[in-house]
């Protein structure tokens with residue numbers, strides 16, 4: 001009974017990233033079924049999922065081998081911990097498989113349940129690394145404004161989202177520089193020149209704080225929740241140079257970019273980044289089980305492994321057998337198929353080409369994207385880049401129209417965000433484009449553009 005379920009949901013369930021008063025008054029959609037790239041709700045609506053859930057179900061919702069692997073594992077060994085000199089077979093096998101699919105410098109992994117915990121783990125790893133090297137004063141992290149690195153206190157501080165920092169959760173050892181958002185901040189500069197300028201903010205920040213105090217810079221190859229900010233081509237080589245010339249560790253947060261989203265296995269490969277640490281979560285299990293972790297590069301691992309003494313960090317479910325079984329089954333699908341290559345070579349070019357047809361739409365100021373990842377900036381005036389309405393109400397309206405028309409997409413600021421499953425066909429991309437076009441037309445007409 002949908003009405004009763006919705007009533008119970010409103011009465012008892014506090015939802016993440018939600019206006020709790022509004023939800024308690026009005027409730028929401030109850031999703032009860034999914035197949036391939038479609039989700040269904042209890043009101044009988046069928047929606048094309050243009051966001052892969054929360055950027056995690058990259059292979060869609062019908063990968064039964066993952067479900068079966070989890071069930072088998074739960075029957076065999078539902079749980080045992082990885083503390084106190086114990087391990088389990090799926091965790092061992094997944095660690096080996098991850099070492100094989102990630103860039104060559106990564107041979108070790110630390111497992112968590114989520115991306116947030118993985119980024120917290122990065123802080124512990126980095127601090128221990130420099131402590132063992134006899135540089136305990138190297139404690140500071142630099143991140144980017146409007147970044148999202150998770151919701152725990154530490155990951156929320158690493159992220160640079162203003163509303164989360166308003167809750168006064170910022171850690172004193174975390175500092176922020178600007179994101180490489182050319183459309184928003186580039187002014188009269190060309191993209192390439194702007195990319196260099198914004199990258200050099202890192203250099204300036206390191207000089208301001210002191211190279212002997214800064215430990216690491218953390219960033220997503222493409223900032224996802226911050227608005228699918230595609231970096232100018234000049235950005236990452238300059239960031240890499242700045243970190244390489246100093247004793248600063250580079251952490252790539254691949255929680256969204258990892259496992260095929262940007263066209264290669266990892267965003268670091270798409271952008272030629274060589275991080276010493278790499279965060280993953282989400283698509284490692286195709287969203288079927290909670291699992292995250294940090295890939296630890298040789299430079300850091302060699303120090304940790306020869307340091308002696310306990311690494312005082314861990315989670316009850318670090319390396320949970322059933323979650324690792326889901327990760328192994330997901331990697332088996334990815335390695336045993338050409339899903340990533342087909343998405344990169346056939347589906348993504350079609351997706352990006354079709355999206356660019358909206359460049360002529362009266363409320364679309366910019367189309368940007370990489371692989372199966374894209375954003376449309378909405379404006380009232382293309383020349384002045386004036387927005388449709390204050391507080392991003394234009395994009396919120398457009399998202400709500402798309403959702404009502406059977407397309408799940410997201411809004412960040414004034415941008416419409418898309419990250420469809422890699423297993424979409426070109427015909428399904430056409431359906432996405434058609435539904436998005438209707439939502440854009442309805443938004444333009446609502447705001448009188």
Ligand code: PLP
Pocket residue numbers: 054113114115116117119148149150151220224225253254255256281282292
């Ligand atoms: N890092 C990035 C880049 C993310 O996008 C997210 C979640 O969206 C996280 C970390 C946090 O992951 P989780 O929600 O699994 O804690």
